[in-house]
Amino acid sequence: MTNALYRNARLIDPEAQTETLGWLRIENGVIAEIGDGDRAGGVDCGGLCLAPGIVDLGVKVGEPGERHKESFRTAGAAAAAGGVTTIVTRPDTTTPIDTPEVLDFVRRRGQEAAAVRFLPMAALTKARAGREMTEIGFLLDAGAVAFTDGDHVVADTKVFSRCMRYARSVGALIVAHPQDPGLSEGAAVTSGKFASLRGLPAVSPTAEKMGLERDLALVQMTGARYHADQISTASALPALARAKAEGLDVTAGVSIHHLTLNELDVADYRTFFKIKPPLRAETDRIAMIDAVRDGLIDVICSMHTPQDEESKRLPFEAAASGAVGLETLLPAALRLYHAEQLTLPVLFRAMALNPARRLGLPGGRLRVGAPADLVLFDPDVPFVLDRARLRSKSKNTPFDGQRMQGRVETTLVGGDIVYRRGAS
Amino acid sequence: MSFRQKHLLGIEPLRSEEITTILDLADRYAEMERGTQKHGDALTGLTQINMFFEASTRTQASFEIAGKRLGADVMNMAMAASSLKKGETLIDTALTLNAMHPDLLVVRHPHSGAVNLLAEKVNCAVLNAGDGRHEHPTQALLDALTIRRAKGRLHRLNIAICGDIAHSRVARSNILLLGKMENRIRLIGPPTLMPAGVAEWGVEVYDNMAEGLEGCDVVMMLRLQKERMDGAFIPSEREYYHRFGLDAEKLAAAKPDAIVMHPGPMNRGVEIDGTIADDINRSVIQEQVEMGVAVRMAVMDLLARNLRACRTPQGVMA
Numbered sequence: 126m127t128n129a130l131y132r133n134a135r136l137i138d139p140e141a142q143t144e145t146l147g148w149l150r151i152e153n154g155v156i157a158e159i160g161d162g163d164r165a166g167g168v169d170c171g172g173l174c175l176a177p178g179i180v181d182l183g184v185k186v187g188e189p190g191e192r193h194k195e196s197f198r199t200a201g202a203a204a205a206a207g208g209v210t211t212i213v214t215r216p217d218t219t220t221p222i223d224t225p226e227v228l229d230f231v232r233r234r235g236q237e238a239a240a241v242r243f244l245p246m247a248a249l250t251k252a253r254a255g256r257e258m259t260e261i262g263f264l265l266d267a268g269a270v271a272f273t274d275g276d277h278v279v280a281d282t283k284v285f286s287r288c289m290r291y292a293r294s295v296g297a298l299i300v301a302h303p304q305d306p307g308l309s310e311g312a313a314v315t316s317g318k319f320a321s322l323r324g325l326p327a328v329s330p331t332a333e334k335m336g337l338e339r340d341l342a343l344v345q346m347t348g349a350r351y352h353a354d355q356i357s358t359a360s361a362l363p364a365l366a367r368a369k370a371e372g373l374d375v376t377a378g379v380s381i382h383h384l385t386l387n388e389l390d391v392a393d394y395r396t397f398f399k400i401k402p403p404l405r406a407e408t409d410r411i412a413m414i415d416a417v418r419d420g421l422i423d424v425i426c427s428m429h430t431p432q433d434e435e436s437k438r439l440p441f442e443a444a445a446s447g448a449v450g451l452e453t454l455l456p457a458a459l460r461l462y463h464a465e466q467l468t469l470p471v472l473f474r475a476m477a478l479n480p481a482r483r484l485g486l487p488g489g490r491l492r493v494g495a496p497a498d499l500v501l502f503d504p505d506v507p508f509v510l511d512r513a514r515l516r517s518k519s520k521n522t523p524f525d526g527q528r529m530q531g532r533v534e535t536t537l538v539g540g541d542i543v544y545r546r547g548a549s
Numbered sequence: 550m551s552f553r554q555k556h557l558l559g560i561e562p563l564r565s566e567e568i569t570t571i572l573d574l575a576d577r578y579a580e581m582e583r584g585t586q587k588h589g590d591a592l593t594g595l596t597q598i599n600m601f602f603e604a605s606t607r608t609q610a611s612f613e614i615a616g617k618r619l620g621a622d623v624m625n626m627a628m629a630a631s632s633l634k635k636g637e638t639l640i641d642t643a644l645t646l647n648a649m650h651p652d653l654l655v656v657r658h659p660h661s662g663a664v665n666l667l668a669e670k671v672n673c674a675v676l677n678a679g680d681g682r683h684e685h686p687t688q689a690l691l692d693a694l695t696i697r698r699a700k701g702r703l704h705r706l707n708i709a710i711c712g713d714i715a716h717s718r719v720a721r722s723n724i725l726l727l728g729k730m731e732n733r734i735r736l737i738g739p740p741t742l743m744p745a746g747v748a749e750w751g752v753e754v755y756d757n758m759a760e761g762l763e764g765c766d767v768v769m770m771l772r773l774q775k776e777r778m779d780g781a782f783i784p785s786e787r788e789y790y791h792r793f794g795l796d797a798e799k800l801a802a803a804k805p806d807a808i809v810m811h812p813g814p815m816n817r818g819v820e821i822d823g824t825i826a827d828d829i830n831r832s833v834i835q836e837q838v839e840m841g842v843a844v845r846m847a848v849m850d851l852l853a854r855n856l857r858a859c860r861t862p863q864g865v866m867a
Contacts, residue, residue: 316745316746317745317746317749318745318746318747318749318750319746320745320746321715321721321744321745321746321747321750322561322721322750323661323662323683324661324662324680324681324682324683324684324718324721325661325662325681325682325683327745329745393662393665394661394662394665394666435638438638438640438666439638439639439666440639440658440660440661440662440663440666440681441660441661441662442660442661442662442681443660
């Protein structure tokens with residue numbers, strides 16, 4: 126069904142920053158026509174929200190190496206159910222994606238098995254070890270959309286600056302994890318009263334600011350295209366604002382968990398709340414929401430990181446970090462909408478338009494000629510999240526048992542229905 | 550009696566009445582131990598397992614003696630050399646032991662929160678014998694009992710805790726307990742050994758011994774771990790001793806009748822001068838060890854009462 130008409134829908138347009146009641150016609154998998162008001166025929170959306178599908182930048186799939194945690198099939202199903210139409214995967218797999226051969230394998234697996242669009246990122250340095258750069262040119266030709274060592278920081282500034290210069294010469298985007306590796310070594314939580322009372326190894330929020338300032342100085346020196354994967358502390362924001370004001374080619378993201386949770390959620394050592402960077406103070410969380418609203422932070426992502434029960438059922442320090450997020454990204458983001466902190470067009474600017482733009486993708490917008498990657502959702506339906514019902518193979522969500530609002534009705538990729546509530 | 554806990558995981562969940570209940574009972578056990586009839590029967594028929602994932606001599610011995618004096622069947626498991634080396638997880642170990650139906654599980658573990666995790670998985674009473682840098686509740690209770698016996702009260706005292714606060718579970722439990730009992734707490738140590746956010750704990754922080762000890766009733770010294778003496782946290786052992794080691798000169802700033810405490814084992818000549826430690830007029834370090842057994846008897850007795858009450862079919866108790 127690549128030709129279709131969806132009418133009586135609340136159209137969320139992140140480009141125009143508007144919400145209007147109207148209709149949208151799809152032809153050959155592409156948005157062919159958009160109009161206000163109502164018209165006859167097609168699918169009656171009953172006034173629900175129709176928005177561009179989410180482009181999730183930085184998803185971990187367990188292939189290769191950790192398929193027991195997440196496969197392309199399960200990640201794709203989770204994405205479709207969560208309104209995510211494009212997943213941009215991380216190369217921090219076991220056997221990192223650092224050669225064109227591995228990338229090719231991953232691409233084929235993804236295209237075979239995933240229900241949604243899938244674009245891989247490749248490692249910036251071999252084995253993500255921070256010593257030698259990967260074959261950035263070949264990897265780019267093989268389809269890598271960006272280069273990142275995941276949460277490994279390239280500590281050697283000489284190596285990093287060379288990677289930046291080389292990447293710039295071929296037009297490649299670098300996605301980095303701004304963090305001072307010395308200060309953050311071994312940390313499980315953010316330092317402060319809570320961490321000290323719990324007796325957990327902690328990192329000062331200053332480590333993020335230091336990491337970002339270092340990276341931005343190198344960007345200024347090399348002219349690289351740079352995206353900070355996650356900014357989570359208020360003290361890092363001035364450096365980001367300065368870099369943007371100076372016209373550097375810099376963008377930044379934040380994970381949905383840093384926008385909706387804070388350090389106190391760890392409570393009595395709940396390891397599902399152990400993520401990287403660790404959850405921050407409430408003042409930081411509020412500052413991140415403001416930064417998304419102002420456009421200083423460009424992208425909201427899920428930082429989907431599947432971990433099995435064994436790696437989480439350990440003492441907090443020893444437990445693995447990361448949380449799944451593909452299916453909870455939208456309902457968690459809607460908490461910010463219901464709290465009247467962010468509007469739907471602002472949320473979809475950060476979840477769809479900006480990540481698509483940053484990667485040079487045609488999607489992420491409601492515009493004639495754009496691919497019909499869409500999500501139809503009811504922003505209000507309440508539910509209690511049951512982690513056992515997640516489609517991800519790993520169930521490590523911090524939202525288990527929590528009351529949430531918002532339900533995806535239909536997800537379309539290229540006009541094809543990849544998810545319909547109740548159908549699967 | 551006011552003691553409603555199922556486990557003793559830390560001082561944090563205890564109410565001040567519960568602390569008093571433990572100390573009152575421990576006082577009675579302390580007297581009993583000094584008499585000729587050292588044995589009670591509060592734990593008769595119960596099985597106590599000591600699981601120490603971190604090497605310990607004194608605490609383990611103290612728990613073992615406490616259990617035996619009250620008639621429990623006590624078993625020690627040196628976990629550091631055991632199944633964890635074979636890759637078994639903490640939870641599997643806990644479940645395995647749980648299947649043997651212990652009644653009291655005494656646990657020490659190098660990771661903060663590990664004892665809480667274990668307590669969720671077993672259906673006996675769990676006692677925290679120290680977890681990472683988090684808590685060491687029986688140490689704080691025995692310190693409190695020692696102070697109460699020496700000073701006649703456990704409130705409105707000026708108490709200084711000196712040394713490596715950042716890495717000390719003893720300090721955390723003591724700060725919580727002494728705070729709940731409404732004492733004025735001062736922390737003294739170099740800033741590199743102070744935890745982050747300490748200013749929000751409701752304590753006074755000093756980096757100078759003479760200033761911090763001014764007018765104190767109680768001086769608690771903490772052990773400085775060998776691995777922290779190498780220059781990463783303090784410049785050297787001798788500079789530390791010079792600035793923060795307790796000697797007669799520094800102690801002179803405290804009240805003339807101030808008592809000196811140390812959880813042991815001591816590094817004489819690092820954090821405390823040997824003559825102070827041995828001064829029977831000032832040092833209560835030996836009494837702390839003695840009170841350790843009494844406090845552990847009291848805590849296990851109280852937990853066992855709650856355990857038996859839970860296991861008794863309803864109606865029989867009433």
